[in-house]
Amino acid sequence: MMYDKSCEEEGIGLSNEEMKTEIGQERNEAERQERIVKQVARELSLALKQIRTTISLLDEGNTIPFIARYRKEMTGELDENQLREIEDRVLYLRNLEDRKVEVIRIIDEQGKLTEELQAAITSAVKLQEVEDLYRPYRQKRKTxxxxxxxxxxxxxxxxxxxxxxxxxxxxxxxxxxxxxxxxxxxxxxxxxxxxxxxxxxxxxxxxxxxxxxxxxxxxxxxxxxxxxxxxxxxxxxxxxxxxxxxxxxxxxxxxxxxxxxxxxxxxxxxxxxxxxxxxxxxxxxxxxxxxxxxxxxxxxxxxxxxxxxxxxxxxxxxxxxxxxxxxxxFAGNLRSLLLQAPIKGRRVLGVDPAYRTGCKLAVVDDTGKLLEVAVTYPTPPNNKKREAAETFKQLIAKYDIELIVIGNGTASRETEQFVAEVIADIGDSSLAYLIVNEAGASVYSASKLAQEEFPDLDVAERSAASIARRVQDPLAELVKIEPKAIGVGQYQHDVSQKHLDESLKDVVESAVNHVGVDVNTASSALLSYVAGINATIAKNIVKYREENGKFSNRRQLQKVPRLGAKTYEQSIGFIRIPGGENPLDRTPIHPESYAVVDRLLAELGISAHDLGSKAATEALNVSNIEQLAAKLEVGVPTLRDILDSLQRPGRDPRDELPLPVFRKDVLKIEDLAPGMELQGTVRNVIDFGAFVDIGIKSDGLVHISQLRSGFVKHPMDVVSVGDNVTVWVLNVDLKKGRVGLTMKPPADAQA
CATH class of the missing domain: 1.10.3500.10 (Tex N-terminal region-like)
Structure with a gap:
């Protein structure tokens, strides 16, 4: 406790010795904090002020997505990656400082602590250095x-x-x-x-x-x-x-x-x-x-x-x-997978392929609502292709299906061959199919969440529904699965599972908050990744919505049990209410800035209800942001974000990304020949290259040396999971089922 004169007058003040001890502890803590700030600033080449401010914001309980988006003026516009680096290094160095204190105490109790040794321990910047210095004084087993x-x-x-x-x-x-x-x-x-x-x-x-x-x-x-x-x-x-x-x-x-x-x-x-x-x-x-x-x-x-x-x-x-x-x-691939462009406005037939147990089918409407499930047996050992084709055709006609989505697991290519034949037989130019990565679908299907969503379906039927929904909104569906089960990494089972889980959780959280969440349609799984919201509060939001109807404005979230002021502050900017009472509630603009928006719109002579119109968009195309920011008494980064949000209200950042490659016919490895040009989708990026789905049983490999002309430090500098790419066949190994690809145009390759 701090010294208080009133306490002294009551006879319960601190003694001089106690005061000296406390002042000494405070001084040591301040010195320790300053060492950490300077060390992190040196390591990351950032200003001391940026580090101090970030540490203060984190210690106050602010989340990284919130700080990155809504506290740009305070941090000097540090992005999420920089903020996470600071957070990680501060945690490491604080633990290091705790270890230093412990080591100095133990050596001092042995009567062997010198000023030189204490200075060496105090100035160490790595745990290994501290342990090396402590090694001679450590209690050893018999040697x-x-x-x-x-x-x-x-x-x-x-x-x-x-x-x-x-x-x-x-x-x-x-x-x-x-x-x-x-x-x-x-x-x-x-x-x-x-x-x-x-x-x-x-x-x-x-x-x-x-x-x-x-x-x-x-x-x-x-x-x-x-x-x-x-x-x-x-x-x-x-x-x-x-x-x-x-x-x-x-x-x-x-x-x-x-x-x-x-x-x-x-x-x-x-x-x-x-x-x-x-x-x-x-x-x-x-x-x-x-x-x-x-x-x-x-x-x-x-x-x-x-x-x-x-x-x-x-x-x-x-x-x-x-x-x-x-x-x-893994984290980079996962982010790319989560942020793939959603395929909106289509009714989808999802197919979970299999051999003996048959292909499970699930029809979902354009909102992801399950309409019907079925099972067919077009693959060995049953080979009931005629009956299966009839079932497919009936469902396609009944629900006006435009896209068939096939999981890439067991019997995938045989099912693909069958689907291509069905599409050719129907002769509908608008009908196509797509192969999707089904990794984690079985994990989801057996989960408690899947049981709650589809209590009347068996595991394989739930998997078919999940596969169908993955193309409609990859982010909303994939967040229901444990991130490391999604399988877009290398050697993920050989690394520290604790560090992997933490890193992937950060990626999912970042992706969810980057896109924003429609609070009236989001699952509790999706809501639980919104900044500041935990699993309990997410379930409470869904329960409140079910009991009271859709949210019509952001303020109503304050009525949700256990969603307190801090949670509201951290989360609300990432929650969207399309069609709500206030047009700003469908934007990433934080309610704390609504007053600024009111002054801005008055200054520009437009109304919030005009947002999205050509006139409003033109008015918001401000040339001198610095001058306007000073007039509105707001930071330039915040005003820049506000203007961007108002120009494109309700925008989904994923809409700017290319859609996956739709197919109507199947390709066999025997059909390939060196030099053949193909369109493909990047399925996985690893240290030595990228695997690309070109429509055959196994993905082809583009080695790092074939990604482009010139030096490539890492494949991720050139491609990401989900990218649509043009490739040329380099070589085909029919015995091993392997295909070598290049992304260098033939002219470049020859040069």
Missing amino acids: RASVAKERGLEPLSIWIWGQPKQGDALKEAESYVNAELGVETPESAIQGAMDILAENIADDAAIRQWVRRYTLDHGMLTSEAKDTEQESVYENYYSYRELAKKMPPHRILAINRGEREGILKVGLEVAPDSIYTYVAGQVIKGSSVVEDLLRSVIEDAYKRLIAPSIEREVRAEMTEKGEQQAISI
């Missing part, structure tokens, strides 16, 4: 060095460490021989002293740091097969060597998996001579009678104590690098 100390050999180790110019080590060691303590000979006494010195060297923070960096820079990661006769997907790594620091992330994770599955034996090789030379330079002060002993100590310290732990640390650092990249790729 050769600790046994030697128990036998009274520490003074001998100090004598050797002093590097005397004269004397004889064996004669010096004779006085330490003690059979009762287990020191039988002078040689065993010297060995014990050497064990003590080896551990001291291995615990030296500066030496460990140098050896770790040298190992990472010069170490060769090696892998070999435990059984060279065994066939596996890891055959490329049966006899493999690569400089550790140059290994791409996907290769690190592939080798790790092979090791974990017991197929590969993996190691890290480092030529030790340079390490011995460096350590000797730190330890040996010149010629002495114990120089050879010290060189033996250095070799033992490295081989027995330093190398094994440094190898673990370096490999852990490499794995972390691989995991970060894998999670980043």
